[in-house]
Amino acid sequence: MERPISFTLNGRATRITVDNERMLLWVLRSDLGLTGAKCGCGEGLCGACTVLVDNQAVRSCSTQVKDVAGKRVLTIEGLARGGHLHPIQEAFVKHNAFQCGFCTPGMILSAYALLAEKAEPSLDEIVNHMDDNLCRCGSHPRVLEAIEEAAAAMKRGV
C-alpha cells in the first residue's frame, strides 16, 4: 500500500510516498536515484546491496522500506563528507581492495558497521563479520588489510 514514510537518508530528512512493503534496495536505486547499492543475488546472499540502518549493516534487497521508518539510513553515497573520503574508503583506495568494484560499496559499509561496534577487531573477527559479503574478483586479502588499516587510522582519529 502506498503511504508516506520518513527516515534520515545520508544525513538528510527524507519523506517519500511508496508501497512500504517494497524492498529498500529498489526504492533507493529506482525512486531515489542512489545506485551505489547493487543487486547481486536478490536474496540477501551476497551483500552487494548492504546499507547501514542505525549503523547496522542490512541487506537492502531483503529489507522492507517500512522497517527503516524513523531510522538513519546510510548508503555509500553518504559516506564521504565534505569531499573527504572516510578512512575506510581511504584504506580501500590505498590497498587496491577491489577490482570490478561491484561488491565494494557493500564491503565498505559492512566494514563500517563492524568498526562502529568494535574499534579494534581481531583478524578472525573481521573475517567472520565479512564472510557473507561475496567478491568474485578475489580482492579478499586486500579488503582485510584495508579494514585493519582503517581501524588503526580511526583509532588515531584520522
Place this chain on the structure above:
Amino acid sequence: MKRREPAGDPSRRGFLALGGTGLFVFFAAERSPAFQQAAGQGYPSDWNAYLRIGADGRVTCFTGKVELGQGTTTALAQMLAEELDVAFDSVDMVMADTGVCPWDRATVGSLGISQFGPVLRAAGAEARSVLLEMAAERLRVPVERLRVAAGVVAESAAPGNRVSYAQMVGGKRIERHVQGAPLKPASAFRIVGKSAPRKDAIDKVTGKAKYSADVTLPGLLHARLVRPPVLSARLRGADTSAAEKLPGVRVIRDEGLIAVLHERPDMADEALTLVKAEFERPQPGPDDKTIFDHLVKNAPTPRVVDEKGSLAEGEKLATTVAARKYMNGYIAHAVLETYSAMASVEGSRATVWASTQVPFRTKQEVAQVLGVPPDNVRAIASFVGGAFGGKCYGTPPLEAARLSRIAGRPVQVVFDRAEEFRFGRLCPAAVVEIRSGLTGEGKLAFWDFKTYGGGPQEAKSFYDAPHQRTLSAGSWQATSNPPGLHPLGVGTWRAPAGPTNTFARESHIDVLANMVGADPVEFRFRNLSDKRMRRALEVAAERFAWKPAKTPSGRGVGVACGVYSGTYMATMAEVNVDRESGQVKVKRIVFAHDQGPTVSPEGTRQQIEGAIVMGLGYALTEEVRFQSGDVLSRNFDTYEIPRYSWLPKMEIVLIDNPEAPVSGCGEPPVINMGAVIANAIFDAVGARPLQLPMTPQRVLASISTVQP
C-alpha cells in the same frame, strides 16, 4: 566476415593533404610499421584515434578496451603516459564507447597489454615525435637539442626556451604524422614497470562508478522476460492477463519474446511472477552425473593437437604404465554483476549501455536486430562488474533494443541470478583420459592425452616425452560442437580449457612420480627441459622451502606447473584434509609467475591473488548442478563461491624476465589451482580425487578407496 572497423570512424579515412597549412600529411596505411601491424589487426592507424591533448594539458586516451576490474584502465594510461612523456596523473581514460573510441575486437584472453598495448604505445610515440617537430619549429631549435618531460618540450641547453604540448595543440586535432617514430626502450621506462594508483579507485569506493544497470534516462522502463525453464524449451503460450492488471505494467509481445515492463524494477519482477507460461520441454538429456559418459560417447572425431614420435614405440620403452580418467563439471562465471543492458532507441538510432566485453560486437548485433546501419548504434560498456569471459555473450542488449523500439522509451533488461546460471555460457564439463608410461630410469616414455568437451588450449604437455600425442574432441566453442554435446550453454571462462587440462596433466604427473617413488618436484625436473618452466619451478620451490619426499608424505603439500598464452607458472600448496568430513582447507599457496615484462607489478599481483581465490572455488565447490535440463544451481546458496574464511596465506613471486615477449596475467594464474590442491590432498591422505570440484563427499569417497 564483416569488415572489422566501423565504416564511419574518422580515423580510418585517408587524410587530404592540407596544402596551404604547411603540415605534412600522409595516408594512414603508409606510415609506421607498428601501425601497419595495428591496421592488420583491425585497429585504426592514425594516432589521433587514441588520444587528444586538451588546452588544459590533460591527455584523454581513447580505447575500445573495457574495464572489467582487471585494471586495464590504469595499465594503458601508464603505457600512453610513458611513450608520450606526460605525467600519469594527467591522463584521463575514455573506454569502450563505440561512439568515440577506436575499434577493438574484444577485451579477452589477457591480450589487453600484449596486443593492444603496442598499438597504444605506437600512437603515443608518434604523437610525441610530431609534437617534437612542432616544438622544434616553434622554438627554432633542432629536435636533437630538445627534451620532453611531463608534456613540456624545452631546449636542453636553455630550459627557459620551452613550450608545452597544450600550448601547441590546445585540444585541436593534429593532421600531421611522422614515419617510424621509435618506441622507448624498456631501459628508459619511468612509468611502465612501476605500480601506479588505479584510475578507477575513487569512483569505486564512493559509489559513483556507474555499471550498466545504474544508468538511467527519463522514462526508463525495466523489463523482465518470460524465459524458458530449460535452455532449449519452446514457448507454447503465455497468459499475461493477471500481470497486466498490476498498475503501471505494460506487456510487450514481439516474435517469440514476451516481456513485462514497469518503471520500477521490483514491480516488473512482481508482474513476471503473475505470468502463466507454458513451454514445450525437450527430451531430458544427461544430468550432472551422466554428463561425463555422454561427452565421451558423443564427442566428435578428435583432432590432433600435437603428435611426436610413435605411441607404439613409446609403449615398448615403458616399464611402468598408468592410465586415468579426469573429470571437471560445468563452472559458472558467477560474477557479482549479472548481465545487464539498457537501450534507448529513437527512430533509426540507438544507444545501448551493456555489461559486455565486446562493445563493438554488441553494436553490430544491435544494428542487425534493429535493421539499421551499424553506425546508427552506439554501444557503451562503462564499468563492468566482473566478466572472466562470460560477458562475451548475452542477449540483454538485443532484447532491450527490441523492447525500446516498441515501447518508444528506454528499456533496461537485467538477468536475475537464476537467469545468470541458466543462460550464462559456462566453462564446459570435460573428461580427460591420459595413458602414459615411464622408462626404467623414471623418465617419460610416452604420453597419450585425450580431452573431451573442454577444448584444446594448453592440452599439449611441456614435459619431455619422446613419444606423445594430444587429441581434442569438442570444446567450449559451442558452434564447433555437434548439437547436444553440451546440454548447457558453454563459452569462454577465464583461461578457456586451461583449468581442466592442467588439472589432468599435473595430477597425472604426480601419479607417475608416486608410482616410481619419486619426489614430485624432482620428478618434474627430471622430465622437463623447458628453461622458463624450470625457472618458475625453481623459484616456487625456493620460496616454499620445498623438502623432497615420496608421496604421500602426510604433510599435505603439492605442486603444479602450467603455461597459458605464453605465461609460465609454478604453484605450490599446503592443505589440511579432515578425514572425518572430507573438508579441505588450503593453508598456503606459493605462486611463481613469469609473464615476461610487467607494466604494473601491483596490477599483476592483484590479478594473481584474484585468480588464486577464484581457483579455490572450481577446485573445491563450484559445479553447476542440473537434472532433466533444469539448472539446480540458482543462487549463491546452491553454488558456493570462495569467501574470506577460505583464504590461504598467499606468497606471489613475480619473475623478472624483461627479455621475453610480454604476455598476460588476467587469465593464466587460475589454471594450476585444481591440480595443485589435488596433489596436496594426495600427499595428505594418499587418496587422489580424479574429479573437480573436490567436494568433501568426493574426498571422502577417494579416501574410502585406499582405506582397508
